[in-house]
Amino acid sequence: MSSSPPRRTALDALHRSLGATMTDFAGWDMPLRYGSERDEHTAVRTRAGLFDLSHMGEITVTGPEAAALLDHALVGDMGSVKPGRARYTMICAADGGILDDLIVYRLHETEYMVVANASNARTVVDALTERAGGFDAVVRDDSDTVALLAVQGPAAPGILAQLTEADLDGLKYYAGLPGTVAGVAALIARTGYTGEDGFELFVAPADAEKLWQALTEAGAPAGLVPCGLSCRDTLRLEAGMPLYGHELSTSLTPFDAGLGRVVKFDKSGDFVGRAALSESASRAAENPPRVLVGLVAEGRRVPRAGYSVVADGKVIGEITSGAPSPTLGKPIAMAYVDAAHSAPGTAGVAVDIRGSHEPFEVVALPFYKRQK
Template sequence: MTDTPQTPRTTALDALHRSLGATMTDFAGWDMPLRYASERDEHNAVRTRAGLFDLSHMGEITVTGPQAAELLAYALVGNIATIGAGRARYTMICRADGGILDDLIVYRLAETEYMVVANAGNAQTVLDALTERAEGFDAEVRDDRDAYALLAVQGPNSPAIVKSVTDADLDGLKYYAGLPGTVAGVEALIARTGYTGEDGFELFVSPADAEKLWQALTEAGAGLGLIPCGLSCRDTLRLEAGMPLYGHELTTELTPFDAGLGRVVKFEKEGDFVGREALTAAAGRAETAPPRKLVGLVAEGRRVPRAGMPVVHDGQVIGEVTSGAPSPTLGKPIAMAYVDAAHAEPGAPGVGVDIRGTHEPYEVVALPFYKRQK
């Protein structure tokens, strides 16, 4: 018997994307816009003006009840109890052996209500893990993936655009905070979060309201350079900003400490949490004998490195590329890679990438490649 391929899921904006001439792609089981016209133009719009994204493939999971915070403190590596209402936190969910199941954003919506946002490809895994770990806690884990569409406005003009269609206090909304409000007449959770390295907002709304909101934002941004943007430029934007992508920089084979993100693990929190013992050992190893480190690589030539390509020094393999692409902002190819600690310092000599048998020279740099001016 052969498995019949699953039909990709579509977002509430599917027909609209097609009417705009989007090139669609299957991403984590969803039919998503890859680009509308030029991915370079879309990338540059986000860096200099603003871009509008459909991110409705992300996985929303609601955790409610008297022990919601305790459950999340046990299930995740972060200290969830210290998130204030209306705030958000970047964290991870790990296996008992410390391997990363997913990286997440957790929003505290109310005293005993949290929304966990997982990556599309891991949403079911995260839902299953939270459901299993909820046993014994007075808390409910609810799959809310069908309850939300998610639109994002990203870029330096995003505050002006969103302000023009809401009376919510955006000036008082800090980075990694969220508040309920009305945007273009639509009920929304307005979050000041993003995955581009720019200021911006992510708007969680009912799927029935998604098209109305998209059109209103498009009109509001017309004079401010807003254009629709696909997943292709989202990838080059996050790469320039040094942001990890699950399946590339983060996997079940790596702990947060291997990924250079040990800061998300909060050993000081009360009680046990899944992976504590393994992560304690991983933290010790990272201090005494650092594993490979995640670094930036900037090409001296024009050839583009891709995930899985070997990083080399004097003919020896010293690491592996995890993500690579042409950087519209830097004007040359860039990559993130895990390399042996001996070659991880910025400016380390003699480092190259083996691109189909040719050792192309690369400069080792500290991440991120790009940081916006505040």
């Protein structure tokens, strides 16, 4: 059976002209790196990086009962989000398993934009469409009509300020406002997945290349570089941010993942998964599930997803994400471990790396937190 060729973003030709190493990611041909992923990572931590994130899914929900639909379909309280603001939330199955983690922007009183992970965009569209029955609201998949660029890093505000008259100083974290950037109509959002300050710019695909070039030019004196998915992964890992398919999955509830705070039982009306999530919350309180922790290597060997975490000769957990940390200069990982071994500083914890038990230190997440 032949699989369909990967999809390409509006910036595909530009990435190739910059010599990017391309990779298939969730059915999209995406830039993995342009040169050194370590250099790209360091640029975002110290200066700025420019990302093409057009593979993400954008789903518009409109109508008089858009808020009520999202309150029913998602675990968060979407009706309380003010226009111009955004919220991190999740969509769960009836059994409480996580279908995806999302950022939802309330654009207007009766219009929301749901941003889903590329690998789950179709699942989220289908679930929202199915759950929309009985609500005076329309679910529309706008993924093909939206390109997404992100400029991230301490120099990002200064770079973007050269290209827009929008009030960036007044734009809070997890807020978005319509504006013009380099003559291009955009939704300017102060969000990101790197642990740094920065912006995500939602634009029409036809405008993506013009905006990329303008940002590249404006950012050159500040040391901005194009960045691929590889450094995005190490940046989010250092920042302790979960990645769907690694720290989050359908086999885990938000409470299993230590993210029960996103579930709002006190919102009005019923929501999909409520009964199962209530049980999961009770179970977690009585018998704590495995806890997501940070692990820092004492040696040089890198742990990878799926490797076992051991203590006293027994398996006590599993690595969900692991990589060398350019900022710490050591291999790091996130792992779910038994609660008894989850306290920072817990002694005797190791990772089974191809038969060798390599010592690791248990630390609190995140590994890296920017100075504000």
